[in-house]
Amino acid sequence: MNAKKxxxxxxxxxxxxxxxxxxxxxxxxxxxxxxxYTESHDGYWVATTYDNARRVLxxxxxxxVERSADGLRGGKLIPSAPHAPLILPGAxxxxxxxxxxxxxxxxxxxxYVEKRMADTVRGIVRDLIAGLRTREEFDFxxxxxxxLTVRTxxxxxGLDNDIADKAEFIRMLEDAFAIDPEAGSDRDSVAEVTSxxxxxxxxxxxxxxxxxxxADDPGDDLIGIMVAAEPALAVDEIVSLTLSLVLGGVRTTAxxxxxxxxxxxxxxxxxxxxxxxxxxxxxxxxxxVRYYPATPVVARTAVRDVELDGVPIKEGDRIAAVIPAAxxxxxxxxxxxxIDPDRRDGPPxxxxxxxxxxxxxxxxxxxxxxxxxxxLDNMPGYTVDREKSRRFEKLGVNxxxxxxxxxxxxxxx
Numbered sequence: 001m002n003a004k005k006x007x008x009x010x011x012x013x014x015x016x017x018x019x020x021x022x023x024x025x026x027x028x029x030x031x032x033x034x035x036x037y038t039e040s041h042d043g044y045w046v047a048t049t050y051d052n053a054r055r056v057l058x059x060x061x062x063x064x065v066e067r068s069a070d071g072l073r074g075g076k077l078i079p080s081a082p083h084a085p086l087i088l089p090g091a092x093x094x095x096x097x098x099x100x101x102x103x104x105x106x107x108x109x110x111x112y113v114e115k116r117m118a119d120t121v122r123g124i125v126r127d128l129i130a131g132l133r134t135r136e137e138f139d140f141x142x143x144x145x146x147x148l149t150v151r152t153x154x155x156x157x158g159l160d161n162d163i164a165d166k167a168e169f170i171r172m173l174e175d176a177f178a179i180d181p182e183a184g185s186d187r188d189s190v191a192e193v194t195s196x197x198x199x200x201x202x203x204x205x206x207x208x209x210x211x212x213x214x215a216d217d218p219g220d221d222l223i224g225i226m227v228a229a230e231p232a233l234a235v236d237e238i239v240s241l242t243l244s245l246v247l248g249g250v251r252t253t254a255x256x257x258x259x260x261x262x263x264x265x266x267x268x269x270x271x272x273x274x275x276x277x278x279x280x281x282x283x284x285x286x287x288x289v290r291y292y293p294a295t296p297v298v299a300r301t302a303v304r305d306v307e308l309d310g311v312p313i314k315e316g317d318r319i320a321a322v323i324p325a326a327x328x329x330x331x332x333x334x335x336x337x338x339i340d341p342d343r344r345d346g347p348p349x350x351x352x353x354x355x356x357x358x359x360x361x362x363x364x365x366x367x368x369x370x371x372x373x374x375x376l377d378n379m380p381g382y383t384v385d386r387e388k389s390r391r392f393e394k395l396g397v398n399x400x401x402x403x404x405x406x407x408x409x410x411x412x413x
Contacts, residue, residue, distance in 0.1 A: 003311050004043070009036030011046050013078070013297040013320070013396035014184040026325035035309045041079040041185060044299065044318035045308075050332035050349070052309050053321035056300050058354030060093040063300035063319060065356060067091065074301045077397060078320055081178035081188040083195060087244045088237070090356055097355060100241060103229035107222065110362040117156055121367055124151045125374035133378050133408045137385065140261055140404040145254035145371075152367055153249030157242060158221030162208050172197050173247045181251060182402070184394035202239055209238045245360075252294040253364040255400030257371055259292035260285070262404065263339075264372075265384040270339065275376045283341035285368045290348035291339060293323040296399050298352070323349050324399075381409030 009029060012018065017025065029036065030048040037045050047053045056063050067074035071082035076090065086092075089100035106112060128147055132138045150166050163169050174180045176198035178187035209223060213235070218224040222245060226238045233241070264271045274281055302317045313319065327348040328336040334345070351358035358364070375382065385405040392402045 004037040007033060007036045007311065009033055009038055009046060011036065011038040012040040013322070014041075014394050018296075019391070019393065019395050026322060027328065030325050030329060035311050042318075044078055044320050045311075045313060046320055046322060047308070048322045048325035048329075049309070050326040050329040053323065053326035053349055054353050055308060056319055056321045057298065057349060057352055057356065060355060062303060062306045064093050064303045065091060065300055066093055068301075073316070073318075076299055077179070077187070078297065078299045078318060079185055079188070081191050083188050083192040084178035085176065085198065085243075086240065087177060087247070088240045090244065090248075093355070099231075100233070100237060101355075101359065103226065103233065104222070104241075104359065107225055108359045108362060113362045113366060117152065117363065118366060118370070120155055121148075121152055121370045122374075124148055125370055129374050129378045135408060137388075137405055137407050140384075140406040141254070141258055141401040142403070144406075145257040145261075145404075146250070148257070148367060148371060149250045149254045152363070153246055156222060156249070156363065157245050158219055158223040159205070159208065159242070159246065162204070169201065170247070170250050172201060173243060174251070176201075177247055179247070179251070179397050181392045181398040181400060182394060184396060187397070202243065205239050205242050206235065209235055209242070248358075249360055249363065251398050251400060253360075253367055255294040255398055256289055256292060256364070257368055258401040258404050259399070260288045260368065260372065261375070261382075261406065262384055262389075262401075263288055263292070265382070267339070271376075271380075274372065275380060278373060278376070280341055281369050281372055282365065283343075284339070285365060285372070287339045287341055287343060289350050289365075289368075290327045290333070291337075292399060293327055293348070293350040294399055295350075295397065296324050297322055297396055321349065379406075379408045383407045383409065 026048060034049040035045060035047055035052055037043065047056050064074065065076050067080065073080055075081065089097045125148065128144050132143060146167065150170055154160050154166050172194060175190045175194040178191040180187060180190050183190045209227065212218040212223055212227045218227040223242055226233055226241060270284065274284060297320045299318060299320045302313045302315055302319060304315050306313050327350065330336050332345060351361045385407060388403065388405040389401065390403050392398060392400055
């Protein structure tokens, strides 16, 4: 049996077909071939069912997120980007991963995040809405969701006062780390071009970290927490962690918020339900997070010969968990294409699984909840201009919006 030949499929998550509307095609692919093999991007396995995708994401003993020593193979995205710096701790498995993540775990738990950040996020939402709600229209992607997530993560991490143009800093990091939403399969060439600017950013953060280390009180934000961690983290590790945390806290949450705003524009009944009962917002957020995963495809590399769903995967094979397909798997989520706030079918794979489950999940959900509350309070009649709005040209890395034009509706209180 030649498994790769026998299970060959046509699939390219950076293609125009995937960009248009992958849901129907992914459903057909999942039923026809729960595990297929595509020749795109030097070849990789495509896991489309919930069970297969979850195994890929949660078994580091079989499927690693790490890159090869030369950087040419591996990583969490396809194709690989050898010129991109490592995203820590997410680019590591095993003890190296745990050593960097363990000092931060409790600071990302829901009680701590709510206590430390809820008032700050409410204030950011309030300020953004105040400047936008009297406009005839505005770009929600650029002027609300991106701004909200940028301001939130810089405050949480502790770089509020150190970087003047935060938006430009984030865009540079996206290029350097090879996750530019529009770059598609050309991500590595963008990372190479940006490498010198990344070194400048790295040097800036290093100065901040070294200043904190020399201070009597390093502060109670994440940089301060990392500086004071026991066992101690090296300066290089704190710098890498800081840049990774800043980067990870922006586009994924922003894309999810944009998709929620898009969805509630179409489903006015659901919007009315949320306006009448704010207690339903968290459950609706969970459902829409399932339906609109921000990162559609997450990759791993087989570390040994292993069997997945009866198919032999060879050591070194690349394999992609296709999150939109897994999250709409009817075997896991009955009536999967229906938004059901009362669903109790377990967690989707939007935030990952296993040791790499997203550390910032509670911060993201809080931002989404408070943003929706603010919109319902101050722009309850908003509409999306669907003719003027457009998704990113390539959705393989980020399922978000390049432009989302919103009309606030009649002025409110």
